[in-house]
Amino acid sequence: MATLTSTANPPTTRARASRSERLAPAAFLLPAVLVVLFVSIFPLLLSLFLSLSRLRFEAGGLKVQFVGLDNYRKLLFGSEQKVLFGTIATPSLVGWVVLGAVAFLMLAAVYRAIRDARSGRAVVGRALAGMMLIGLTYLVVASLLAPEGRPGTMVVTMLYVIVGITLQYLIGLGLALLCAQQLPGRRFFRVVFLLPMMITPVGVGYLFRMLADTNKGPLEPLWVALGMQDFAWSNNAWGARIAVMIGDIWQWTPFMFIVLLAAIEGQEVEPVEAAIVDGASHWDIFRHITLPAILPVSTTLILIRMIEAFKIIDLPNILTNGGPGTATETMTLYAYRIWRALDIGGSAAIAYLLLFLVTFFATLYVRALRGRVSTVR
Known part of the structure; x- marks a missing residue:
């Protein structure tokens, strides 16, 4: 009996030790995971719930x-559509050329996916991304490059991001x-450049x-010398936008x-020195x-700056207060403005639309340059 007991205990001890070793990493990581979930995931889920709700402050609390998708319907198809998308009009000749070029590039990308015999999911993904990009391009050219158009907060945000980052x-x-x-x-x-x-x-x-x-x-003497003493940047839509972009x-250069x-x-x-010896130009x-x-x-670098640029709010808020009208208002400033009006659900819905827009452009950018970066490496 003593022999059986002595031969049975070592395997049990080893099993317990191995189980403890397997559980030790999870025990050490669990507090950090809980903190991450509380700091990032919980606010994300809470804001999603708020975007599907309507909050009212009453006497009792x-x-x-x-309300489901009512906040999104109001933004995309309802009373706030013109603020978000702007006034859509017939694009100019330059607008049609830009739209045609984007459509051609997207069709070429889908054709290459079909020609390379890629999976059906990849082809469908490229087609959906192409349709989305063509729709956004039409929104830009029909509001920004149209004589009677007026860009909304979404187009203004994309303008700041594209022109600014470039x-x-x-x-x-x-x-x-x-x-x-x-x-x-x-x-x-x-x-000096870092100041x-x-x-x-x-x-x-x-x-x-x-x-x-x-x-x-x-700079008043300079404006007087240029004859611009009666010109107000904040009263001109493009002047205000240029001031914000400058x-x-x-700040971010x-x-x-x-x-x-x-x-x-x-x-x-070594490659640079070898190129100089071979007579290569600068x-x-x-x-x-x-x-x-x-x-x-x-x-x-561009990806990090792109994600940050979509959240621009300080400059248009302080410099122009989103004006004249909503000419310089970004999506973040728009969300902040209606949040101050106690439309918490609508503000959360705008934030999620902005999240979708940032994710789309970031994914499109990474996929477009992934092949070139891997080739360089």
């Missing part, structure tokens, strides 16, 4: 009424290439609000600059060596 990347890349050269004073300008990023967006808004003031601002570009500078200075020196070195080397970093 707060009344929550489930100019921020190009200017940041140019400054990074300049500061990567052995020029006198480049350390000083590296610090805008250290200012809060609210401070940038007030700064450009003073600079754009043609009557009392510090402020956004001024340093972010592009510092990351691209680190990527350029971190590339291998453009050839940039095109065939530097640009492929910084392409993976650029892809991630």
